[in-house]
Amino acid sequence: MRKFRKRRQRAGFALLASLAIIVLGVTLFLRLDPFGGTSDVASVERMAVPMIGGAPEAVSEDAGQPEQAAPREEGAQESAHKGSKQRDREVQPAIPAPASNDLWMTIPKLGLYDNYVANSDAHSALDSGAAKRVSSEFPWENDSNTYISAHRLGWPGTASDHQFYNLPLLGYGDKIYLYDANGTTYTYEVTEIFEVLPSETWVTNAEAGRDMVSLQTCIENYGDYWTMGPNWYVRYVVRADRVSVTPA
Numbered sequence: 001m002r003k004f005r006k007r008r009q010r011a012g013f014a015l016l017a018s019l020a021i022i023v024l025g026v027t028l029f030l031r032l033d034p035f036g037g038t039s040d041v042a043s044v045e046r047m048a049v050p051m052i053g054g055a056p057e058a059v060s061e062d063a064g065q066p067e068q069a070a071p072r073e074e075g076a077q078e079s080a081h082k083g084s085k086q087r088d089r090e091v092q093p094a095i096p097a098p099a100s101n102d103l104w105m106t107i108p109k110l111g112l113y114d115n116y117v118a119n120s121d122a123h124s125a126l127d128s129g130a131a132k133r134v135s136s137e138f139p140w141e142n143d144s145n146t147y148i149s150a151h152r153l154g155w156p157g158t159a160s161d162h163q164f165y166n167l168p169l170l171g172y173g174d175k176i177y178l179y180d181a182n183g184t185t186y187t188y189e190v191t192e193i194f195e196v197l198p199s200e201t202w203v204t205n206a207e208a209g210r211d212m213v214s215l216q217t218c219i220e221n222y223g224d225y226w227t228m229g230p231n232w233y234v235r236y237v238v239r240a241d242r243v244s245v246t247p248a
Contacts, residue, residue, distance in 0.1 A: 041161055069195055095140040098181035103138070104216055105130060106177040107215075110166050114179075115159055117148055129159030136204055139213070141185040141241070145206040146178065149216045153228060162222050164217035167238060168225040176213055176240045183248030186195065186214050188240035195222055195234050211242040 103117040118125045119131050125131040130150040137144035152167075154160030176188040191212075196203055203214060218232035219225050225236070 003173055023038050048232070073204065094248070095184065096138055096182060098184070101138060102181045103132060103146075104179040106179070107170070107175075109170055109174045110164075112163065115163070116176075118132070127144055127155055130163060133204055136214075137206055138180075140180060140184070142211070143206045143208055144206065146213045147204045148213065152217050152219070152232075163212065164215065167215060167217045167236060168219075170215075172236050174240075176185045178213060185246040185248075186213075186242055187244045187246070188242050190238055190240045192239035193237070194218070194239075195236055197233075199234055200235075203235075213242070214239045 018169055020083075022170050047194055101119050103119070105115045105117050115130055117130045118128070119132050119134060122130070126149060127192050129177060130148050132138075133147040133149070136147035140144050150164040152162070152165050153161045170193070171192050172193070174190045177189070178186040178188070180186075203216075215238045217236050219234050219236045220227040220229060223231050224234075
């Protein structure tokens with residue numbers, strides 16, 4: 001019995017030793033530390049992944065719909081608007097400049113037809129008929145404010161006789177026609193009516209992007225259209241915007 005026990009103990013020891021050898025071999029083979037310690041084997045560095053230029057953005061539920069542009073600032077909108085207006089002007093056919101500065105005026109509402117308009121600032125020119133302010137633009141020029149003055153009473157025997165007597169009767173939308181030496185017709189519609197002092201010369205200024213004619217005469221005072229002098233303190237102005245140009 002003792003020999004049998006010794007043999008069984010030796011066999012068990014041999015089996016345990018064999019298992020230990022096998023475990024140690026596997027551990028060395030896999031480079032693992034069976035006791036949880038730090039391995040002396042250097043770790044393999046992770047390969048760097050090349051960066052992509054940019055990840056694609058998530059697709060929203062509105063995919064496939066036209067993308068709306070971000071709203072522009074007010075200044076940018078105004079600049080774009082002016083640029084568009086300028087391009088529109090550039091594509092329009094240019095109005096041929098006439099050979100002379102002669103100008104004629106027709107206002108059907110006032111019974112005035114083919115009245116000659118002198119290009120003069122002299123007061124004597126008004127005694128003969130209507131006169132265009134020299135510093136104002138001609139209708140064939142861009143951004144024009146063709147400024148024309150005439151008397152209320154004037155002088156008998158001349159075109160100035162009551163020429164603008166009925167100017168206060170003009171209303172919004174009434175037509176005014178100007179003609180140049182080429183026979184081109186410039187059609188205007190009344191858009192503004194106001195009264196100013198003689199010192200308010202701003203009314204003769206042009207405005208960018210606007211073509212108009214301004215008619216001026218004298219009235220006794222603000223709101224007094226039918227007292228014929230003697231002071232004529234106020235200037236009555238009818239302004240009309242150009243709506244069409246008809247070449248001869």
